[in-house]
Amino acid sequence: MSDLSRRSVLRGFGLAGLLAAASACGVPPAHIDAADRAARDRSAQDKKLNFANWPLYIDVDEKNAQKRPTLDAFTARSGIKVQYTEEINDNDEFFGKISPALMNHQDIGRDLIVVSDWMAARYVRLGWVQQMDRSRQPNVTKYLDPLLRNPAFDRGRRSAVPWQSGITGIAYNKKALGREIKHVSDLWAPDLKGKVTLLSGMDEAFALLMQGQGVDVAKWTADDFHRMTDQVASLVRSKQIRRFTGNDYTKDLSSGDVLACQAYSGDVVQLQSDNPDIEFVVPQEGAELWAESLMIPNLAEHKSNAEALVDYYYDPEVAAELAAYVNYVCPVPAARDVLASSKDEDTAALAEDPLIFPDDEMRKRLVVARDITPEERPEFENRWNLIVGL
Numbered sequence: 001m002s003d004l005s006r007r008s009v010l011r012g013f014g015l016a017g018l019l020a021a022a023s024a025c026g027v028p029p030a031h032i033d034a035a036d037r038a039a040r041d042r043s044a045q046d047k048k049l050n051f052a053n054w055p056l057y058i059d060v061d062e063k064n065a066q067k068r069p070t071l072d073a074f075t076a077r078s079g080i081k082v083q084y085t086e087e088i089n090d091n092d093e094f095f096g097k098i099s100p101a102l103m104n105h106q107d108i109g110r111d112l113i114v115v116s117d118w119m120a121a122r123y124v125r126l127g128w129v130q131q132m133d134r135s136r137q138p139n140v141t142k143y144l145d146p147l148l149r150n151p152a153f154d155r156g157r158r159s160a161v162p163w164q165s166g167i168t169g170i171a172y173n174k175k176a177l178g179r180e181i182k183h184v185s186d187l188w189a190p191d192l193k194g195k196v197t198l199l200s201g202m203d204e205a206f207a208l209l210m211q212g213q214g215v216d217v218a219k220w221t222a223d224d225f226h227r228m229t230d231q232v233a234s235l236v237r238s239k240q241i242r243r244f245t246g247n248d249y250t251k252d253l254s255s256g257d258v259l260a261c262q263a264y265s266g267d268v269v270q271l272q273s274d275n276p277d278i279e280f281v282v283p284q285e286g287a288e289l290w291a292e293s294l295m296i297p298n299l300a301e302h303k304s305n306a307e308a309l310v311d312y313y314y315d316p317e318v319a320a321e322l323a324a325y326v327n328y329v330c331p332v333p334a335a336r337d338v339l340a341s342s343k344d345e346d347t348a349a350l351a352e353d354p355l356i357f358p359d360d361e362m363r364k365r366l367v368v369a370r371d372i373t374p375e376e377r378p379e380f381e382n383r384w385n386l387i388v389g390l
Contacts, residue, residue, distance in 0.1 A: 030103030032127040043304035049111040055086040059325035091119040107299040111306040118203040120160040121153035129295040131158040139314035162291035162331040169287040171263035175277040184212025195259040200244035202384040207288035207369035217369040265355040266328040289366040
């Protein structure tokens with residue numbers, strides 16, 4: 001895996017922010033009614049689909065980087081050819097790229113896209129993606145992780161089905177620090193002054209920081225947000241926080257410039273392979289479980305084919321193969337038994353990695369956070385960006 005983050009790292013206000021602001025100011029958003037979202041489905045006569053994803057977010061053949069074994073197996077099984085493009089590098093950038101067509105009720109030429117759930121919520125609220133036919137998706141129905149089934153923006157996951165999942169927690173160098181970290185408040189200890197980084201993206205950062213203050217992030221309030229930002233602003237002024245980062249926190253942690261940081265579980269799996277002293281912690285107060293999800297845009301011409309591909313990746317055998325390569329939290333817990341039965345020792349060991357398959361104790365502390373609404377976003381982004389310096 002690359003150290004390229006699946007979560008976007010620096011976001012300007014951009015078109016996404018303008019749409020949120022317009023909605024908050026009473027300007028009618030570019031909402032598409034449910035009856036107007038579907039095109040004539042060409043799946044039966046046109047056995048293909050166009051799938052847009054992030055770079056380095058799928059299994060690749062060790063001998064031929066152009067081959068993607070799970071996609072090739074899907075084509076062999078179904079006869080559906082997949083045009084796979086790695087064109088999504090940032091949630092807001094991609095939103096800006098395709099939103100003019102979507103708001104004008106035009107086909108974007110893609111049948112399946114993957115975005116972070118905080119952004120997926122925008123598409124769903126705007127009516128820019130279609131609901132999937134769950135009767136065609138028995139694997140999703142049976143195997144989707146219960147923790148991920150009912151986000152506030154898409155109850156039942158009819159519009160946004162997790163591709164991969166992850167945890168925003170704390171990474172630290174246990175040997176260099178000389179003690180354990182168990183709580184978010186441990187980051188504010190004197191021996192870590194100037195040696196802590198937080199994530200720069202508001203959507204990525206806010207939940208863990210609220211949880212450190214005892215907030216239930218499934219139903220947080222504006223008061224909770226402002227209380228959290230007041231604390232962060234104070235910690236910036238006191239120089240407890242070294243800086244805010246994108247995915248480059250991995251370099252700071254590896255070099256020793258930073259001893260503890262807000263981090264993504266998938267990145268830490270990679271860091272630990274190079275430095276076993278790096279630990280990842282789900283604090284006692286809890287941590288955010290997030291997902292990046294598959295969605296079918298409005299007017300997609302191969303909806304049934306896209307639904308078939310989504311369901312294919314929820315076959316535990318296929319999910320296990322993907323998880324073994326990307327090393328993020330697998331949204332299919334049943335894939336754990338598949339990996340555990342592998343004759344390859346390294347592959348079988350992945351079944352016991354809590355950063356891919358969180359154990360029962362860790363799962364009790366994981367929460368899917370309520371997303372930020374369009375009405376809240378302009379005010380909250382302004383407050384956050386003033387603190388972070390964006």
